[in-house]
Amino acid sequence: MSEIKLTQRKERARFPVGRVILYALLIFWAVFMIMPFVWMFLTSLKTRPESMRIPIQWIPAEAQWQNYAEVLNKYDFGRYYFNTIVVTVITILYQIITCSMAAYVFARLEFPAKNFIFMACMTVLMVPTQMIIIPRFLIVMKLGWLNTFAGIIIPNLPSIYGAFFLRQNFMSIPRELDEAAMIDGCGYFGIYWKILLPLVKNGLIAFGVLSTLWCWNEMLWPLIVTSRADMYVLSIAVSSMQGQQGNNLPLQMTAGVLAMFPMLIVFLIGQKNLLDGIALSGIKA
Amino acid sequence: MIAPVVIGVLIFFMIPTFWSIYLSFTDGPDYVTYELVGLQNYIDMLSPDSEVWRELLNTCYYAFVQVALSLVVSVLLANALNANIRCRGLFRVIYFLPSVTMAAAVGMVWRQLLNSQYGIVNQFLGLFGIKGPVWLTDPNFMMLGVIIVGVWSSAGYNMIILLAGLKNISKSYYEAAEIDGAGSFQKFKSVTVPLLSPVLFFVTITSVMNGFKMFDLIYTLAGSGATVDKFMQYYRTMVYGIYEKGFLYHRLGAASAESVFLLVIILILTLIQFKLQDKWVHYE
Numbered sequence: 001m002s003e004i005k006l007t008q009r010k011e012r013a014r015f016p017v018g019r020v021i022l023y024a025l026l027i028f029w030a031v032f033m034i035m036p037f038v039w040m041f042l043t044s045l046k047t048r049p050e051s052m053r054i055p056i057q058w059i060p061a062e063a064q065w066q067n068y069a070e071v072l073n074k075y076d077f078g079r080y081y082f083n084t085i086v087v088t089v090i091t092i093l094y095q096i097i098t099c100s101m102a103a104y105v106f107a108r109l110e111f112p113a114k115n116f117i118f119m120a121c122m123t124v125l126m127v128p129t130q131m132i133i134i135p136r137f138l139i140v141m142k143l144g145w146l147n148t149f150a151g152i153i154i155p156n157l158p159s160i161y162g163a164f165f166l167r168q169n170f171m172s173i174p175r176e177l178d179e180a181a182m183i184d185g186c187g188y189f190g191i192y193w194k195i196l197l198p199l200v201k202n203g204l205i206a207f208g209v210l211s212t213l214w215c216w217n218e219m220l221w222p223l224i225v226t227s228r229a230d231m232y233v234l235s236i237a238v239s240s241m242q243g244q245q246g247n248n249l250p251l252q253m254t255a256g257v258l259a260m261f262p263m264l265i266v267f268l269i270g271q272k273n274l275l276d277g278i279a280l281s282g283i284k285a
Numbered sequence: 286m287i288a289p290v291v292i293g294v295l296i297f298f299m300i301p302t303f304w305s306i307y308l309s310f311t312d313g314p315d316y317v318t319y320e321l322v323g324l325q326n327y328i329d330m331l332s333p334d335s336e337v338w339r340e341l342l343n344t345c346y347y348a349f350v351q352v353a354l355s356l357v358v359s360v361l362l363a364n365a366l367n368a369n370i371r372c373r374g375l376f377r378v379i380y381f382l383p384s385v386t387m388a389a390a391v392g393m394v395w396r397q398l399l400n401s402q403y404g405i406v407n408q409f410l411g412l413f414g415i416k417g418p419v420w421l422t423d424p425n426f427m428m429l430g431v432i433i434v435g436v437w438s439s440a441g442y443n444m445i446i447l448l449a450g451l452k453n454i455s456k457s458y459y460e461a462a463e464i465d466g467a468g469s470f471q472k473f474k475s476v477t478v479p480l481l482s483p484v485l486f487f488v489t490i491t492s493v494m495n496g497f498k499m500f501d502l503i504y505t506l507a508g509s510g511a512t513v514d515k516f517m518q519y520y521r522t523m524v525y526g527i528y529e530k531g532f533l534y535h536r537l538g539a540a541s542a543e544s545v546f547l548l549v550i551i552l553i554l555t556l557i558q559f560k561l562q563d564k565w566v567h568y569e
Contacts, residue, residue: 025362
């Protein structure tokens with residue numbers, strides 16, 4: 001152990017110039033990544049004249065927290081929060097349950113036509129959802145679901161990506177566990193629910209976070225199926241705020257901060273599982 | 286147990302795919318009445334003065350340049366982070382932040398950052414005596430602005446996957462190369478690139494696909510409808526074209542024809558990439 005540390009230290013000492021460049025590069029990129037967020041947050045606390053100053057005035061003279069109250073109350077962001085939370089919670093709960101069941105079946109069970117179904121799903125994964133928005137819109141319209149939660153949520157529920165993502169997790173668990181459980185009189189559902197599901201917990205969290213992010217941030221589909229302002233989700237609300245208040249930067253940025261803040265929290269909580277899960281998605285592919 | 290996913294896929298993916306193809310042969314004044322018109326939509330779409338070519342050009346420009354830049358940056362960053370670095374976890378999180386941010390908000394923020402008068406990008410360039418371009422209305426720079434934002438938001442995601450790929454390369458290869466007297470660059474070229482190639486291939490494919498599907502970013506970067514047609518033509522991508530035809534002009538047939546066109550392009554691209562992979566991807 002101490003030997004490893006020693007060689008590490010030697011390595012560090014050997015290339016001081018290289019290391020400086022390395023850290024400079026890393027820090028430069030980190031600043032580039034963070035700067036837009038900093039600007040966004042600070043601007044949300046400015047007055048309108050302050051937001052347009054040249055050269056830029058970074059720190060507002062007095063933090064205008066009432067911008068947040070105004071966006072939440074006057075521009076109805078409370079309602080959009082509610083809509084977005086309903087859509088996201090239903091979607092991820094449904095996806096975690098159905099995708100993990102399908103993943104279990106694809107990973108473990110044998111039945112006629114399994115390969116056919118699997119290949120069919122693989123092929124569908126190639127079709128971009130952007131391509132099929134028009135027939136989907138017609139289906140939703142015929143069902144009378146425009147401007148309803150059903151219309152926003154249901155077409156996006158089935159997730160093949162989720163099934164494949166979780167299948168990898170199930171396959172990494174030794175089959176002997178299933179067999180042992182079966183000898184103890186456990187059925188297929190019991191094996192899935194009681195034995196395997198707890199073991200793929202990290203994968204479930206990773207997929208849950210990923211799916212939350214996608215669902216929360218999704219814009220094209222809600223844009224198409226909602227036209228009434230009271231059914232907007234946050235992404236649409238942000239973009240319509242931008243359309244209406246084009247010159248009012250503090251209000252726009254306040255809306256933006258409100259829309260993305262919950263996802264920052266979700267990410268910071270789930271980051272370990274999420275980043276590891278995404279990392280694996282590339283290696284195993 | 287498999288039914289919820291399979292039935293959902295059938296109703297909301299498979300049927301719409303074939304329906305889309307069918308619709309591309311129809312035309313009608315609204316969403317309810319339409320009749321078969323044969324190949325008319327395709328003939329209109331592929332005629333030389335059709336705007337689809339502009340959209341295709343913009344989409345390809347965005348997808349290829351953005352993916353290339355993003356890959357270079359993320360390979361660099363992944364290599365840097367794979368060195369013996371302090372605070373690696375913190376860097377990982379920071380680099381990933383843009384990927385968790387709503388594209389609608391990203392476009393909105395960058396529209397202001399790129400503003401030629403008070404935007405911080407040009408003020409930053411001004412520090413070095415560079416007079417920044419008019420990002421949002423100069424046709425030569427509009428798509429470049431989108432590309433910068435695209436790299437900003439995607440590099441971290443790619444970096445995470447590449448970093449895992451790098452960690453997977455056994456140290457012994459590098460030691461062997463060192464014994465043979467290889468320098469840093471040679472190690473990178475002869476060990477890292479070949480062994481990382483399967484992961485690079487995966488990242489390239491998914492990035493190109495995502496590039497071709499881009500919509501949210503240009504929609505809000507163009508100000509959610511604030512950009513006039515004269516300038517919009519330099520932004521519009523194929524998905525934007527589909528959206529505009531289908532939902533602003535209510536021309537389902539034309540929009541579907543463009544959808545099918547997009548699908549064909551994506552399939553061809555994927556096919557080409559799989560063919561090319563024999564040339565440079567090494568599986569162990």
